Amino acid sequence: MKALVFEKSGIDNLKLTEYKTPEINSHDVLIKVKMIGVNPVDYITVNSLSVSPIPHIPGVEFAGIVEKVGEHVNSVSPGDRVTIYGRLFDGNCDMCMIGYETLCRNGGRIGVNTNGGMAEYISVEEKYVFKLPEDYSWELGSSMTVAGLTAYHALKEANLRPGETLVVFGASGNTGQFAVQLGKKFGAKVIAISRKSWLKDFGADLIVNYEEAEEKIRDFTKGKMADVVIDSLGEQFWEKGLSILGVKGRIITFGTLTGSEVKINLSKLYNMHQTILGTNRGNRKDFVELLDLCKDCKLKVWRTFSLEEGKEALNSLQDKNRDGRIMIKIY
Ligand SMILES: [Zn+2]
Structure with missing residues (x-):
């Protein structure tokens, strides 16, 4: 698959390249990414090396179509339009126990502590994948993970x-x-x-x-x-x-x-x-409530780039004339 990848920190090191399409385990979902919301977090990620794995694919906000599911996955099926809850959590610590996955003691972020969505495909565990209600555009759906939540x-x-x-x-x-x-x-x-x-x-x-x-x-x-x-x-x-x-x-x-x-x-x-x-992002319960609440939400998009233009997309976060969101669309 094609993916935006960096091996050394710095925006100039971000390159569109061939990357091995991820494998899925029995509890995983393979998502064909359709839309990515470009986030300041991505800019910081590309300029930092406290990320994993390296070489790294950034991208904390995205939405797409389920391509394939592992044998134990039952909440989504191939063809479903989905977005992700992007805070990594173990489900076992005291914060997870009170429904604060966003404060998980062993937490992290998809796109920072794992590869992210600036690629044609991404594999994520089922617990992070949520079906998009019908009315959602790709732009709005991919904005729920960080901006909305x-x-x-x-x-x-x-x-x-x-x-x-x-x-x-x-x-x-x-x-x-x-x-x-x-x-x-x-x-x-x-x-x-x-x-x-x-x-x-x-x-x-x-x-x-x-x-x-x-x-x-x-x-x-x-x-x-x-x-x-x-x-x-x-x-x-x-x-x-x-x-x-x-x-x-x-x-x-x-x-x-x-x-x-x-x-x-x-x-x-x-x-x-x-x-x-x-506050810091939000919990899974919030995410479910938000997906329902935000069906009629609007989104002001300023510019949409292709995956090939990933570097320009990230750089345009600093543009003084910026007027709304920056998206990367996978055609
Ligand atoms: Zn936890």
């Missing part, structure tokens, strides 16, 4: 309630698009910090730019400010995030693209009963 799990962990105000930084980004739409499904009023007017079609009640955020949010909430703030970008937005957080507010972080060192005023934090919440 991370947003959904974060909102659940923050206990976002109907009528509350949710503010999303990076609202046009991979997770941001889903945070906005899912926030509406939770019954919240959603404010997107962005310059992209298309977020209105995704349900945003208010779109404000970064500079005016504090003032506009104060007006919108009549001084109460935000109940939940999502800052998936890290350091650069942290101070602003705290400045718009109201009493009993929860600020969520699950990404540090702009840095991870921040300051906190503890007296403000306790006087306002605020919570800082870290």
